Amino acid sequence: METANKQRLLTGNKAMAEAIAKEMEKNEEVFVMGEDVGAYGGIFGSTEGLLEKFGPDRIMDTPISETGFIGAAIGAAQEGMRPIVELMFVDFFGVCMDQIYNHMAKIPYMSGGNVKLPMVLMTAVGGEYNDAAQHSQTLYATFAHLPGMKVVAPTTPYDLKGMMTSAIQEDDPVVFMFHKTLQGLGWMDQLDASVGHVPEESYTVPLGKAKVAREGSDVTIVSIQMMTVYALEAAEKLAEEGIHAEVIDLRSLVPLDKETILNSVEKTHRLLVVDEDYLSYGMTAEISAVVAEEALYELDSPIKRLAIPDVPIPYSRPLEQFVVPSAEKIYQEVKQMLTDE
Amino acid sequence: METANKQRLLTGNKAMAEAIAKEMEKNEEVFVMGEDVGAYGGIFGSTEGLLEKFGPDRIMDTPISETGFIGAAIGAAQEGMRPIVELMFVDFFGVCMDQIYNHMAKIPYMSGGNVKLPMVLMTAVGGEYNDAAQHSQTLYATFAHLPGMKVVAPTTPYDLKGMMTSAIQEDDPVVFMFHKTLQGLGWMDQLDASVGHVPEESYTVPLGKAKVAREGSDVTIVSIQMMTVYALEAAEKLAEEGIHAEVIDLRSLVPLDKETILNSVEKTHRLLVVDEDYLSYGMTAEISAVVAEEALYELDSPIKRLAIPDVPIPYSRPLEQFVVPSAEKIYQEVKQMLTDE
Amino acid sequence: MSIPKEQILWMYETMVKSRYFEETMEEVYMEGKTPVFNIGAGIVPGEMHLSNGQEPAAVGICAHLTDQDVVSSPHRPHHHAIAKGVDLKKMTAEMFGKKTGLSKGKGGHMHLFDPDVKFACSGIVASGIPHAVGAALTAKKRKTNAVAVAFIGEGAANAGAFHESLNLASLWNLPVIVVIEDNKYGISVPKDVATAVDWNDLRAGAYGIVGERVEDNDPLEMYRASDRAVNRARNGEGPTIIEIETYRYLGHFQGDAEIYRDDGEVSKLRENDPIVRLKDYILSKGIVNEEYLNERERYVKSLVDEAYEYARESEYPDPEDALEDLFVHS
Amino acid sequence: MSIPKEQILWMYETMVKSRYFEETMEEVYMEGKTPVFNIGAGIVPGEMHLSNGQEPAAVGICAHLTDQDVVSSPHRPHHHAIAKGVDLKKMTAEMFGKKTGLSKGKGGHMHLFDPDVKFACSGIVASGIPHAVGAALTAKKRKTNAVAVAFIGEGAANAGAFHESLNLASLWNLPVIVVIEDNKYGISVPKDVATAVDWNDLRAGAYGIVGERVEDNDPLEMYRASDRAVNRARNGEGPTIIEIETYRYLGHFQGDAEIYRDDGEVSKLRENDPIVRLKDYILSKGIVNEEYLNERERYVKSLVDEAYEYARESEYPDPEDALEDLFVHS
Ligand SMILES: Cc1ncc(C[n+]2csc(CCOP(=O)(O)OP(=O)(O)O)c2C)c(N)n1
Ligand SMILES: Cc1ncc(C[n+]2csc(CCOP(=O)(O)OP(=O)(O)O)c2C)c(N)n1
Ligand SMILES: [Mg+2]
Numbered sequence A, B: 001m002e003t004a005n006k007q008r009l010l011t012g013n014k015a016m017a018e019a020i021a022k023e024m025e026k027n028e029e030v031f032v033m034g035e036d037v038g039a040y041g042g043i044f045g046s047t048e049g050l051l052e053k054f055g056p057d058r059i060m061d062t063p064i065s066e067t068g069f070i071g072a073a074i075g076a077a078q079e080g081m082r083p084i085v086e087l088m089f090v091d092f093f094g095v096c097m098d099q100i101y102n103h104m105a106k107i108p109y110m111s112g113g114n115v116k117l118p119m120v121l122m123t124a125v126g127g128e129y130n131d132a133a134q135h136s137q138t139l140y141a142t143f144a145h146l147p148g149m150k151v152v153a154p155t156t157p158y159d160l161k162g163m164m165t166s167a168i169q170e171d172d173p174v175v176f177m178f179h180k181t182l183q184g185l186g187w188m189d190q191l192d193a194s195v196g197h198v199p200e201e202s203y204t205v206p207l208g209k210a211k212v213a214r215e216g217s218d219v220t221i222v223s224i225q226m227m228t229v230y231a232l233e234a235a236e237k238l239a240e241e242g243i244h245a246e247v248i249d250l251r252s253l254v255p256l257d258k259e260t261i262l263n264s265v266e267k268t269h270r271l272l273v274v275d276e277d278y279l280s281y282g283m284t285a286e287i288s289a290v291v292a293e294e295a296l297y298e299l300d301s302p303i304k305r306l307a308i309p310d311v312p313i314p315y316s317r318p319l320e321q322f323v324v325p326s327a328e329k330i331y332q333e334v335k336q337m338l339t340d341e
Numbered sequence C, D: 001m002s003i004p005k006e007q008i009l010w011m012y013e014t015m016v017k018s019r020y021f022e023e024t025m026e027e028v029y030m031e032g033k034t035p036v037f038n039i040g041a042g043i044v045p046g047e048m049h050l051s052n053g054q055e056p057a058a059v060g061i062c063a064h065l066t067d068q069d070v071v072s073s074p075h076r077p078h079h080h081a082i083a084k085g086v087d088l089k090k091m092t093a094e095m096f097g098k099k100t101g102l103s104k105g106k107g108g109h110m111h112l113f114d115p116d117v118k119f120a121c122s123g124i125v126a127s128g129i130p131h132a133v134g135a136a137l138t139a140k141k142r143k144t145n146a147v148a149v150a151f152i153g154e155g156a157a158n159a160g161a162f163h164e165s166l167n168l169a170s171l172w173n174l175p176v177i178v179v180i181e182d183n184k185y186g187i188s189v190p191k192d193v194a195t196a197v198d199w200n201d202l203r204a205g206a207y208g209i210v211g212e213r214v215e216d217n218d219p220l221e222m223y224r225a226s227d228r229a230v231n232r233a234r235n236g237e238g239p240t241i242i243e244i245e246t247y248r249y250l251g252h253f254q255g256d257a258e259i260y261r262d263d264g265e266v267s268k269l270r271e272n273d274p275i276v277r278l279k280d281y282i283l284s285k286g287i288v289n290e291e292y293l294n295e296r297e298r299y300v301k302s303l304v305d306e307a308y309e310y311a312r313e314s315e316y317p318d319p320e321d322a323l324e325d326l327f328v329h330s
């Protein structure tokens, strides 16, 4: 389906904004709050064109008060509204995490299911444009570790639209992480992967399902967002050498689609996990643990992990390039895994 | 050493407070800030008796402004002071995490080592007294995942004093997690493990070293704080049945003492990781991943994990007991591991 | 302004009901905690923050609210919940951790949610203020004319969430009322050790809104200040901060040794009890006679007794229920 | 009060230096970003927040500070850094990501740390205010008589950290000065869409402290207000909030299309340039002659040129250096 009918191409940000627009047209009670979501259209384009369509009452610019307006979104969702609230950079979570994890994530459970919070918290993640330690993180695991929120991070424009539509329709709180570089913005790196086929009509892509982005038989590479892009690049290069890597685009951290991962490992018997988040206590650890717990005997070689080596993201280009995994590093790591045996 | 000379017994909280007092006597620039650290002596006794000794200028009660006073501690540390700041419950991290992880943890690195932050953030963790979803968490991995802070969680009174002394003397920011139940407070569960031998003179226990709390040959149980207490209890019961479990008290999440864990697994060939934090993307995952990466071929059976099953901590006693690992669950899990083979 | 008779009587009996609920909880909480007190033991374990003495704040404003108005409350929520009309049986059962509780035992006393009367509370200081802002924003969007009230303690007025929420409420001209219960302490820390101003109504100027001050724990003055605030809110005239000087008769939580308090402090407070004072007022004004009041007291206390009865007799949830209610669809 | 001649001249040449630094950066930043702009490309990649037009706020108060006083600055830090005397070569090299930079390339333009002159900045809005409180607390403990200044934008005055910090500063009577640069916008959001009061000095009342207001981006008035504030601070009379009306000539960051601004808005601002105005003032008062000013301008600009030269010629760090400086002892 995704490959069929290639005419209509959209960037990631336009795909996201289109999903929000369609749901806002259908449902009066969907609205957006955030810093610079109005005239600016979202610093990373997530609300491009929405102010013009829906006006300032439904596309609300806020003060720099993340605890205030994310908390207000919770209060509105408690009343049955369906707010979409933007945390401009995920790096800023620390000023409002109490509202996110102690309230948004816990109220439905603490109320024994009596209170629903149908809301979406969308936030920009990722680095590699030299924005340094406070503006370049993904923090996938920081959110995924804490129960009560669905945490998704789509890669393709198709998934960005389909999963945003699902997130808005969902009655559970959803943290929707979009990768800056995959938004296809004119002022950032131009990437083929940030433009893709997106049907005009509304459609949903289920939350909580990983995708086999490329089939292969020799090694499973589990990755997400930009790391999926790099993994596919590495797989291409490996294929030229007769090594067939299967690339899994995780898409969702919570719920975690163990089945797709385990099926793949049973096929390839080798696992490399790649993450743009910090290495320790992160996504690479969780995937490794799941496999070591449920498919240990399937493994022909030790599990390998590639991620940020537990330092903040440094500013200078050579330093940042050194810490963030790349297609080349993935390629090398896979070669290493196969030769070590 | 710890077992030798049993005369002088202290509770966990008195051991901690004694370490702070001794360092404050030695160094004018050590001081304490936090809510109710003065006359009250800390809600969980971490500053018991210190106001009387040092007065309100050095034992400072603060408003309920965690971002303000933890940020102030950072500003003071930047000036060379050595503040000890208390976050009353780790559950409250969300109102001040920006100061903790974007500033305390990153300034030394972002400054290229030009700025040191010799400070301690101490905070109470743990549940099992029915304090419900916002007052019962440990959140070990939430802190351990983010680089730039040393994260320790001692179990015994001896280690509480020795590691607090190290933490205060350390030039790096240290997050010092103390477990409520291990403080030995009169108004909580009375536990043998919360009272132990503590020499009067000042001594240090290194940060970043795990401890083999009990030797064994059949299975390695990696645990921390209350889970270590339960693991030792389970090991006792297993021993009666001829099963010899080695119990490792992690003590430190960052730095992580991989060596002690790997050495043990090479000896026992079986691994169970037990955590009072949430299961997914947590400590049990990291330990499992380290072993699956570095000692895969040593394993005779799949790695097993016991932790909070990814739900907030429920209030009602039967519900909370169901989600928190216990000595009995550890015992059963180990039996299962051995019979599965 | 003169206060309608029914309102005065409602405030009186609701204060009596709330006080009796708390006094009963004082005893019930100790069941299973003697001879040695253990916070995790007994039929009602965990922290317990009671509101004895603080009833005027709750009844004075809730007298103006309907089921369509929203209340967000902090860790000390019982008087607010009772004044807002939360289901007393389910609320009590929740504190007992029973299956019949508001949250089937998952919440506990700091996490009471009754959507039928739009009541919620939270154990994180100041965290409920933004929720009230969101509820008020919803009322404005839906043009329902509802108001949202956030109760907080004086200690919470120094938290960042207070500032961010009031700026938003004023900016968007929302029907929000923040009621600050100044009971002199945040746990052990006195107001003057935590707050740079003597009265928090002075902070209204930072948001260009109205601040009201109610002295001496007076339910009638609280009623009047609330009347003005609720009217402003319903008339689209924006938010109000009301600070009421109130009294905390008990420790911060049950088991608090209160070493930080002078002896005699509490007994002096109790001599000035707002329930006694309101009773005297009612009788001196001849609004009703003592017999009538006694009968109402018996009645509301019987409701409290029934609620405790219900809670005691209810079943505990099944352990496995802990895994439910995380997501609507998993 | 009359301002000493040297101070006026220092403010003038420091504004010229700061402006020239920013104008140079405007060009340098574009190197490698044309014909297609790419924020991650070029010799100075990443976000770049410049301060052209906002110099009065920095020089007006830094004229009263010594190396022992502490300055904490936000994401738009260059004018503050230059006025505080941060090593210009190392600061510029840091923005180029070079080994010779203040942080050996690890920090970048939002993370400049120069302990020698007690300067630091941060990319998180309002996060530097508590650090200033801690520095002031240290000064009080050590009785050094130093003051701590936190610069923030008007948008930051709506963040919780602002409230918590000022309450602490007043409560503990600390030598803290919060300078609010009101440049009318938080990125694209106008002040009146974000702030419930017209002027943030009105918020001083919420903390029982003094608020000062400086209109029309006037460096001399900023000098006078700062003089009062710094004296109060050094005399143990506590904190001050100073809000100065200032102008942001450029976009929020370089590359900002500024669709949210009326055309003509900026050109009107530029017509009222504070550097030109101060120059006219100096000449009209005959404080020095034009020749003298021209020579000083040439001199300070040469220092800026040297700094850029130094930055260009410096080496990049080795990639593996990324793993250093996490802990003092690992
Ligand atoms: C963010 C946060 N910090 C600290 C606490 C611990 N705590 C619970 S109640 C309380 C005191 C609150 O004082 P106040 O707001 O005056 O309410 P009161 O208890 O007097 O009713 C504190 C510090 C908390 N629950 N949340
Ligand atoms: C906590 C936080 N929220 C949001 C941002 C994104 N952000 C960076 S600068 C800025 C605007 C700041 O406005 P103001 O304080 O007026 O400073 P100015 O940019 O005008 O100098 C915003 C929203 C941030 N860095 N930190
Ligand atoms: Mg109080």
Ligand SMILES: [Mg+2]
Pocket (backbone or CB within 6 Å): D153, D154, D155, D181, D182, D183, D184, D185, D186, D187
């Ligand atoms: Mg601004």
